[in-house]
Amino acid sequence: MSSSRLPAFFDKAQAATYDERFAKLAPMRDAIHLITAAAFSELPAQARVLCVGAGTGSEILFLARKFPGWRFTAVEPAEAMLEICKRRAAEEGIVDRCTFHEGYLDTLPLMEEFHAATSILVSQFILDPCARRDFFTGIAARLLPGGPLVSADLSADRSSAEGQDIFEMWLRLLGSTDMPPEQLAQMRVAYEGHVAIAAPAEVEALITTGGFEPPLAILQTLLIRTWFARRAESIS
Template sequence: MSNDPAAKFDPSRAGEYQQQSRIALAGYDACHELSACMLAAALGSGQAARVLVVGAGGGGQEIVTAGALEPAWQFVAVDPSDPMMELAVAQIEAKGLADRTSFHLGYVDDLPAHDRFDAATLIGVLHHLPGDAAKRSILAAIASRLQPGAPLILAGNRFAYRSQPLLLAAWGQRWRMHGATPAEIEAKLGKILQGADPPHSEEAVDALLQGAGFEPPTRFFSSLFWGAWIARRKAN
């Protein structure tokens, strides 16, 4: 596995990201819609807010969805992959949300340490980071830039893939449903087994979040390996 997860998202992978993600994650759009709804419920609908969107590349779907729901929200989009960020910029501009979005090509740690946000999202990122140390680091960096009590939406895979053979087989069938050949399915299974390192359980997700300074999370979405949670930054 590369020490730089952003290197995986070259122009060819970035170009297919939105279509491929909707196959790999059954309920891709529903997850983003519910994430926006959870944030609006936590913050109060109609309220102004600054939202940190980490891993916004690939279309900025978090911003497109939440921006349509809450016209008073402003966004800071962060992603280390240039090709993926280009896709996000194009999509956000096409939806008329560029005037409410600032783009940062890089990492959360590059943002000013004193900057504070009312909410944050980390969707589809954590399982690309190798090892628990990297996972804790990004969650702690986000927590340090949130107001006390501010909500974080975390979404991503949350099982060791080989530990759930039935889910892995169903994931392969999902690709078959969308026209993949047996050889293509085998290649995709090989890529996910070698190229990602998700937390090994829901309890591991809970421990990572609480260790980074968040309250115990509440899960609100699940799809095979995927889960989505909301957790608030601890008040102290």
């Protein structure tokens, strides 16, 4: 999927049911949030956190509860998803700690640098490797030197038997969430042509060349792989 199609893909109808549709996979999401909180636990009490592709705001709400002094900038190109993020932030009473930016990362003005950043299931939608590297460069440019990034994407070496087995088990997992067979077939097609499911080493190379120190793999839940990386002291 090209980045230009994301807002249309996550239209009002898709956004309204997004959290409900993936509720049965919530333990995977929760594991990422739990580890992210641990990875960021040494940040300052008044840390500024950049959340790229914030969606409906799940990681913001989780982190905001654990770290009441932190402030968040939510970057999200899909208006309908961002509206839900805003509503959830209002219900949680944290709107005054949040800045909401409708658009892609490259449209976010360079401002005071952030202490940390998250990118959860975002870069996989950028099919061109150079553009995907530039995505990570855009995050690095907005972080303080040494600032941590937690990034998660669908990742497997599908040229290997192990990677293909993980992919097929992932589809079986989606099927166990009561996803209709026709939708599951559509997901398989989407994964083939619209999602860049790259091998872990390829993703790690993109993160590193994007301005980060070599990333550390901190979690794998079937096809979702999560990395921790620090912004390099200098970036090109």
